[in-house]
Structures are given as structure tokens and as C-alpha cells.
Amino acid sequence: MLQYKNVLTTCPYCGAGCNYYLQVFDNQIVGVLPSKTHPVSQGKLCIKGWNAGDFVNHADRLTKPLMKKDGKFVEISWDEALKTVAGKLTEYKEKFGPDSLATLSSAKCTNEENFLMMKFARAVLGTNNVDHCARLCHASTVVGLVQSFGSGAMTNSIVELEDADCIFIIGSNTLEQHPLVGRYIQRAKEKGAKIIVADPRIITLVQIADYHLRHRPGTDVALFNGMMNVIISEGLEDKQFIKERTEGIEDLTETVKKYTPEYVAKITGVPAELIVEAARTYAKAERAAIVYSMGITQHTTGVDNVKSSGNLAMLTGNVGKASTGVNPLRGQNNVQGACDMGALPNVYSGYQNVTDEKARAKFEEAWKTKLPDKVGLTIIEMMDNAVKGNLKAMYIMGENPMVSDPDINHVKEALENLEFLVVQDIFLTETAQLADIVLPATTYAEKDGTFTSTERLVQLIRTAIEPIGESRPDWKIISDLAKLMGSIDFKYNSPSEIMDEIAALTPSYHGISNARLEEGGLAWPCPTSEHPGTPFLHKEKFTRPNGKGQLFGIEFKEAAELPDKEYPFLLTTGRVTFHFHTGTMTRRTALLDREVPTGFVEINPADAEKLGIRDEELVSVQSRRGKIEIKAMVTDRIPENIVFIPFHFAECAANLLTNSAYDPVAKIPEFKVCAVKVEKIK
Amino acid sequence: MIGKVRELAKEWLTTKKVDAIFGLRKQNNDVAPYLFTDVKELKDLVLSIDNRICFTVRPSKQNIVHLIQKNSPDMKIGIIARGCDERALIELAKRFQIDLEKIEILGVACTNKDAEECLCPIPYPKTIIIGEKAEGVSLDKIKNVESLLGKTLEEKAAFWKEQLSKCIKCYGCRNVCPMCICKECKLEEDLWVKSGELPPDFPMYHFIRFYHMADRCIECGQCEKACPAGIPLLTISKLVRKDVKELFDYEAGKDVEQESPLVTTLDETPLKEEAKDVAV
Numbered sequence: 001m002l003q004y005k006n007v008l009t010t011c012p013y014c015g016a017g018c019n020y021y022l023q024v025f026d027n028q029i030v031g032v033l034p035s036k037t038h039p040v041s042q043g044k045l046c047i048k049g050w051n052a053g054d055f056v057n058h059a060d061r062l063t064k065p066l067m068k069k070d071g072k073f074v075e076i077s078w079d080e081a082l083k084t085v086a087g088k089l090t091e092y093k094e095k096f097g098p099d100s101l102a103t104l105s106s107a108k109c110t111n112e113e114n115f116l117m118m119k120f121a122r123a124v125l126g127t128n129n130v131d132h133c134a135r136l137c138h139a140s141t142v143v144g145l146v147q148s149f150g151s152g153a154m155t156n157s158i159v160e161l162e163d164a165d166c167i168f169i170i171g172s173n174t175l176e177q178h179p180l181v182g183r184y185i186q187r188a189k190e191k192g193a194k195i196i197v198a199d200p201r202i203i204t205l206v207q208i209a210d211y212h213l214r215h216r217p218g219t220d221v222a223l224f225n226g227m228m229n230v231i232i233s234e235g236l237e238d239k240q241f242i243k244e245r246t247e248g249i250e251d252l253t254e255t256v257k258k259y260t261p262e263y264v265a266k267i268t269g270v271p272a273e274l275i276v277e278a279a280r281t282y283a284k285a286e287r288a289a290i291v292y293s294m295g296i297t298q299h300t301t302g303v304d305n306v307k308s309s310g311n312l313a314m315l316t317g318n319v320g321k322a323s324t325g326v327n328p329l330r331g332q333n334n335v336q337g338a339c340d341m342g343a344l345p346n347v348y349s350g351y352q353n354v355t356d357e358k359a360r361a362k363f364e365e366a367w368k369t370k371l372p373d374k375v376g377l378t379i380i381e382m383m384d385n386a387v388k389g390n391l392k393a394m395y396i397m398g399e400n401p402m403v404s405d406p407d408i409n410h411v412k413e414a415l416e417n418l419e420f421l422v423v424q425d426i427f428l429t430e431t432a433q434l435a436d437i438v439l440p441a442t443t444y445a446e447k448d449g450t451f452t453s454t455e456r457l458v459q460l461i462r463t464a465i466e467p468i469g470e471s472r473p474d475w476k477i478i479s480d481l482a483k484l485m486g487s488i489d490f491k492y493n494s495p496s497e498i499m500d501e502i503a504a505l506t507p508s509y510h511g512i513s514n515a516r517l518e519e520g521g522l523a524w525p526c527p528t529s530e531h532p533g534t535p536f537l538h539k540e541k542f543t544r545p546n547g548k549g550q551l552f553g554i555e556f557k558e559a560a561e562l563p564d565k566e567y568p569f570l571l572t573t574g575r576v577t578f579h580f581h582t583g584t585m586t587r588r589t590a591l592l593d594r595e596v597p598t599g600f601v602e603i604n605p606a607d608a609e610k611l612g613i614r615d616e617e618l619v620s621v622q623s624r625r626g627k628i629e630i631k632a633m634v635t636d637r638i639p640e641n642i643v644f645i646p647f648h649f650a651e652c653a654a655n656l657l658t659n660s661a662y663d664p665v666a667k668i669p670e671f672k673v674c675a676v677k678v679e680k681i682k
Numbered sequence: 683m684i685g686k687v688r689e690l691a692k693e694w695l696t697t698k699k700v701d702a703i704f705g706l707r708k709q710n711n712d713v714a715p716y717l718f719t720d721v722k723e724l725k726d727l728v729l730s731i732d733n734r735i736c737f738t739v740r741p742s743k744q745n746i747v748h749l750i751q752k753n754s755p756d757m758k759i760g761i762i763a764r765g766c767d768e769r770a771l772i773e774l775a776k777r778f779q780i781d782l783e784k785i786e787i788l789g790v791a792c793t794n795k796d797a798e799e800c801l802c803p804i805p806y807p808k809t810i811i812i813g814e815k816a817e818g819v820s821l822d823k824i825k826n827v828e829s830l831l832g833k834t835l836e837e838k839a840a841f842w843k844e845q846l847s848k849c850i851k852c853y854g855c856r857n858v859c860p861m862c863i864c865k866e867c868k869l870e871e872d873l874w875v876k877s878g879e880l881p882p883d884f885p886m887y888h889f890i891r892f893y894h895m896a897d898r899c900i901e902c903g904q905c906e907k908a909c910p911a912g913i914p915l916l917t918i919s920k921l922v923r924k925d926v927k928e929l930f931d932y933e934a935g936k937d938v939e940q941e942s943p944l945v946t947t948l949d950e951t952p953l954k955e956e957a958k959d960v961a962v
Contacts, residue, residue, distance in 0.1 A: 006714035031739035044910040183910040596878040
């Protein structure tokens, strides 16, 4: 008899957290059916979600552990693979100390797996060298919003956007990168909201924008300051909110004084009158929301940009109530969760500092082992240390730094310089190809667990089919390795048991259990088992220790590398709606691959004419760090003197060109600005 | 009403009138299609106008009933069908996708409220087993249609251009459509719609589909409900359906014997669609 089932699960692509059913016929995924009752998806999905069952059974799936012998991979047994990894990691730990090891956790994996990976690094390897790709996308959000508000997450929930009176979108190509979030911006517009888009490119959302501010990449602080200058000089600020709920207004007022619209127009290239109108529109709205994403975070001034968004929101009293707030859109299905779980070098789960003795003692007691007290290395620092030879071995789970990280030549040098590299993934990624051992993991469709979406919503994923080949869920692999390395802990029978440990040790997840999640998602903070979850933060007071929001006076600083005579173009990088990050999954999905099979460089027609470049012609793009050949797309979408490349495509990788200069606090690299030259290929 | 449906489903299963009942089941605080074979499970059987029982499985591009029959050709299935589900089954049978001989329709009439919510013109199946016939919503009562009818050609074009430019190319309208079952879809051919562009080509991306649906659309409205951008897709479908009715006196989903006037040879004798993907 036919076994037909529908398994409700959470989408593995962006942070919107849409739910759908995987339709399964006799252990085969045959399709995707959107959930009609899910708060965000409401029976709708984007093109990636509709096709998210496709890559699961792709012929390229890793089905057996691999070991590199004489430069070639050979299949080995799980037993041999795990013993080799455990043996090598133990050997380096003993010979060079725990800090000669590092792990990369994964924003694609579940909360349970991220929790285990950070526990493995800290309790088994004995190092705080654990990080993940949040470093590359929203590290500045985590740091910046903590300084402003006390909590580094999206302040409001997605559906609330629909009832905003004004939405200011800066550095987020929402309709393409978070399409189901973009939908609520479209709906707000139809209900009469004013839409302000700040983006150098004519992104699809510009169609419905009342104001489009095409600022030069890297000038976000100046733009924010200019808007605040107008608001303060016209007396449009929310004086009561500022007085009762914030501190630091004097510093802010003093700093923004010189950022007159005319001055800011010179820096940003946005006409002064447009800055004035946008500022007035935002400030006069009853409920105004800010939506941002990597357009402001991926800068050497990423933290400044994020804090500036907090400034603008608090200056106008737009925090702590429905349909307002500062709404960073997280790029990955579980990047919020990976951060919450403490897959970061400085914190345990729930952002409890590793340098805080009390926090450390709590985890030491729970895990019955001594834990390291020194803050570990971030991704970029790991690569630097690998090049220098200080880092001997790395264990990478579900990340592909060979495409996703800036300055790939440097990453390659680093990974090749390691004495031992383990990569655990679902496909043989560009990074896995450099590994000594490759461990085949399962996809989201073959395991249980939870993802935490961009709106802090913790939701279940459910096993739809049996693991493909000999692949195993990441939580099992980590647990087995830990036990092989002598841990008496890590005896989990299911992800649900791991969630119980997470809840016990993580205040914001205290009230969460799988039994509750069966009934639907819960937004943290959820402190008790009766607590309904928290759709928007900072209602009565901010989560900073004194309960006040912090305003900052922030000066504008230029990006680390600006165009010059030799490299006259400013390169900014990003994404297309049809692909996801390094393309590992989307490029193995027929419909998505058909839509956009390879990369391109967007160049303005005026620039193209000067260089004698025609549309679709193969051109060379070169920076101080690398050179690629890529198809030109001649389009008005991009302003003159700026070029744009989506970073998904390894064969013309934007990140061979990008600059690894990073924000001093968040250590997020500057993916959005570097200098390149574009040349015709003769 | 649901009590009666469960009772009848139980009777059909216990008397072996059918081997399985295909309906909707309460699951994870949500609703999903389910193939009931055990009477004990029928307590979770539900009705929901938001979920159709006759839909195309994506990306497999085959109707769910077709897939079930392909996998279990001998199984006799009872299908809990509303008017729209039944019309879809009729159209699918006409196109050799399913075998109606092996299907018993447990026809459920929609309420007035259901009909109004779906803007449904025929909110009941041909044979109503459960429920009472409610009045359909006529075309002139639909807001969009009414305002469009008074417009000039240019105004209409402007209206649709604005609406269709909201599209994010999710293919959701095509994906949910119970009748979009072509193995090779024109929307995926660069000749017709340039790939990789947002919004997709106006008006080709959407209008190819509307024309292909002219003799198939059964007005279930799933396309509009699946659209993240809120494009009033059902309005176009209704207007096209109206034209087909007026021009050819043809209504999709009405009668399995009535062949589509749009499938003809040049000598005007009806041509059967190729039966290469026959279910059984």
C-alpha cells in the first residue's frame, strides 16, 4: 500500500521561517505544499521555497565518508572516519594545545546541532575558537543592537510590517532576498504606507517606493545623520520618548549638527531635498519601521551603521510598539539560532559571556568539565592564524568559506596550510574539496530539530525521509566524535533531549520544549513554560542593564578601500532571488539553475560605452586581491562608477575580489565596498 | 456537517465501497491532505476551504490524484470533493490524467459564506451528498471585474501592468493550479519568457498561462491565494472563462464528455489530447 505523508517543516533558505509540507511518497520527496496557517507564509512561498525539496535527493549528495589519499578522495567506513578525526584532533590538542584547533558551526544546521558544535569546541576540544557565518552577515547587528537596545535581534515581527505607516528599507533587497517579508512591505504600501528605499541599485522594491535614495555604498552613517539632522532641526523628534527611555541625546545632537542635507548630499550623492523629504516622512509617521540587511552590516563601519539605525528609530520613538522598530533581516534559516546557541567565540548560548565567571561556572557545572576563559578567534582571525601556522586543524560543519568569505585566495592559502581539515556537509563543496576527511551529513529533510527565524521564532523541522546513503545527521556525528574523544556527556537519543539542555542553560529559551513547538513556533524571549513568546521587544523598557536605550553620536568614516586611478570602480556584492549564498543547494535545483545559470557583473551603460563593453560580453574584473572573468550585464539598475556582482558563483567568484578589511568591533568584512578595474578581454 | 462527512467516510471504508478516503486531516495545528485507510483516523478528518484536495504536486508536475493512481492503480478511492475539486477531477479525466472509474466522489456543498469568500460561481459538486446548494457569486458582483468593465483598453492595460509588475516569479500560481500539468512548461522557455528577470516579462509570463488555462480553468482561485504579491489572478481567469463560454459555449469542468473547443485539428474535427501520460 502506498505510503503518502505530508511532513510539516521549516524552509532551509532565508530567515523568514516559512513553513510548508514536504510531500512524501514511499520515502521519496515528490513535492512541496505551502502551509496555509503559518503566520508568515500563509499558503505562499518564494521560488526557492517551492523548490526546496529538489536538492535533497540530488545525485551529487555525499553518501559515504571520504578520505584524501594521494590527492584523491577514497570512500571509507564511518568507523574509520570518526576514529581518524577523533585521533587527529586529540593529537593536535595534546601537541599544540586546544587553541591550535578551531571549528566552524553552521547557520544552515539546527539549534541543537549548533549548540552541540559549540559545546564540542568548548567542552571537548577545550577552545573558544568556534564561529560561523553570522560573522559575515550580521555580526555588526549582534554587537550594534546590543549596544543600542541590549538585544541584538529583530525588534518586531514580520507580519507587523503590514500595518506600518512608513517603512524605511536600507541595504535590503527585500523582495528578492526575503520575498515573503517583502510581501508585507507590498501590503503596507497598498494600505497607504510611505516606502523609502535607500539602495544604490534600482532593486525591485523601488517600483513601489515613494522615495529612492541612491547613496554611494559605504555612506550609510552620513545618510542616517543627515536624516537625523533634519528631524532635530525641524523639531520632529519624539521628545518624551527620548527623555523617558533613552540616554545620550546630547552627544547625538552635537554630532549630527554638521550633517546638513547639503553636506550629506556631497558625501552620499543623494540630492539634499530628497534627504529632507525622506526624513520628514519617516519622522511624521505614526508607526515607522526600519528594515535593513547586509547592505549596511557588511562594512568596516558595520557596527556604526547598525547603531545609526537604532539612533533614528529611538529619536522618533519608533521602538517598543507594534509595526515599528529596527528590523534586521537575517539571511539564513538559522543564523539567528546559531548566534543564540553561542556558536560564537565570545559567548555561550543566550549570549552569556565566556569571560563572565558566573556564566562559565554554570556551564562547567552542567557539562562537568573545565572550560576555557579566553575569547576565541573569529572566522577572519582563524584564516589569518592558519596562514601563520598557529592553527593546525579545523572542523567545518555546513559552511563553504571557499565561496562565501572575502578574499578567497587568502582563505585557500589558510585552509591548505592547515595540517588537518575535516568538512562535514551534504555536497562536496569547494571547501570540502580541500579537506582531509569529508563526513556526509543529512539535509533538513532527513532530521529533526529547530530553526530560529529572523523574527526570533523557534520552529520545528521534522524528518520527512530516511537519510540518503550513509549520511548522518550532524548532531549524531558530533555526539559520536565527542564520545570517541573521551567525553562522558553527549548521550543524546534525539534532538528533543538536546533542546531540553538548551532550555535549561539559556534564559531566553527556558520556556521552550519540543512538545510546545508541536503546536507552533515560539518567539524568544520565552522565559517560562507558560510564556506565550514575545513578538516585539523593548515594550516597557530596553533590555540594557539600566533599561534605557543608548543614543550615540557617530561620525561618518569612509570605507577601507575606495576607487582610485588604478582601480576606478567601486565593487559592491550581493545576491539574486533565484540563488542562495554559495549555490550549493540552489545550483543543484533545476528550475533555479535555469533562471540564472552563472554570474554577471552589472555595469552602467555609460561606463560600458566608455570601455567598449557590450551586454553579455565576457569581461575581466580585477582587484588588488584577485581577478575573474565574468559576463557583463549592461543596465541602468546600477549607477555610474559602481559595479555589482552576485557572489553565488564559484567560477566567477566575487569574493576573489572582495576586501577582508573588517569592522574593528564586530570583525565583519567589508563585502559591500572595494575597488576594482573592469577591462575588455582582447 | 463534518460529523456527517466522517460518518459517511467511515461507512464507505467499512463496507469496502472504497479502499481509501482522500481528504484533509488536522495535523500539527494545520491542515494537510491525507489518504485515510483506517476508520480510527477519521476523527481528524476536516473540511477547509483554504486547502484543495485536487492540486498539482510540485516540482513533480503531476496532479496528486494522478500520482496516487499511478502508484496504486487498483485502489478504489473515495474523494471528499467540493465543486471546484470535482470540476478539476472532470477536467483531469478528460485529459487522461486520472481514471474516474476508480473514484467515488463524496460531494460536499459549500456554504454561502464559503462561496462568497472564494467568489465561487458554482459552489457545489454535480452530485451533492452532504450539505445544501448555496448560491454562486455572479461575475458582475465581483469588485475588480465591475471596475474593469467600464475601463478603456489603455486603462485596463495600465491596471494589469501595475498589478503584474508586483510579481516575484515564485511560479506559485502555476504550482498550485490543479490543471497546470504540462510536462514542459512554456514559462520555463526563454523563447517566451526571459529567464532570470524580475519582474518577469509583461505580459507574457502571466498571459501565456491564462491562455493555456482558457479551456481548463475551473475557477478554484488557488492561484490568487498562492500569490505572495496579491495579484488578482482570479479576476483574469474569470474574464477568460466568460469569453470561452460566450464564444464556444464551453465550461471547463462541467462534463467529462464535453471536449474542449480549443483542441482541434485544422479540419475542425475534435482531436484527443495525447494519452501518453495516462494514469492507468
